[in-house]
Amino acid sequence: MKPRIKIITLAVVDLQKSLAFYRDGMGLHTEGIIGTEFEDGAVVFFEMNDDLILALWPRRSLAKDAKVPVTPSSPS
Template identity: 40%
Template sequence: MDPRLSLVTLGVTDLENSVRFYRDGLGWPTGYASGDGVAFFKTWGTVFALYPIDKLAEEIPGGAFKPQAGACGITLAHNCRERDEVGTVLRLAEGAGADIKKPASETFWGGYSGYFADPDGYLWEIAWGAFPIGEDGHLVLP
């Protein structure tokens, strides 16, 4: 298996509201039109999608998937090129309706980060520090 994460899909409770948050609030590009069953966002690298959580549960038979949006042992991250960008992104998210869970501050790992929750409670870390960002927008790992 190639070491590649192709698509991240968040199960959401209100697709239209979540699309407004990511598209209109954060400015992420999408071809989504009202009434589409899923929203795909054009991000650098991994594709990001929003899908009704009840429909996501229907895809996995036998009740193996228990629909529960929000903080569930995973965080998503957006790394910034500059330290000051962390606060700017957090303010943008807050203006779009996000709940700031941790204001931007110094971290134990020598960086600078903060957290917000999207409309369904999914946690996003906005970070600067540990790894530089390459020309292609991806983290450069040692």
């Protein structure tokens, strides 16, 4: 079996702004923000080519799920 990457997850500071950038600016298809009914569950999924999924999670939610401290954002 050939190894494949299926999901790329990015931690973002502002989920709404990131959604707008990738959807409106880059033209990627999405259902929008889902999972808001769950605590720390909001996420955006973009369907890419070859069944690749780009996932955007709020930094605080991803850090909590990974059980790591939230560190300051990188300026670059």
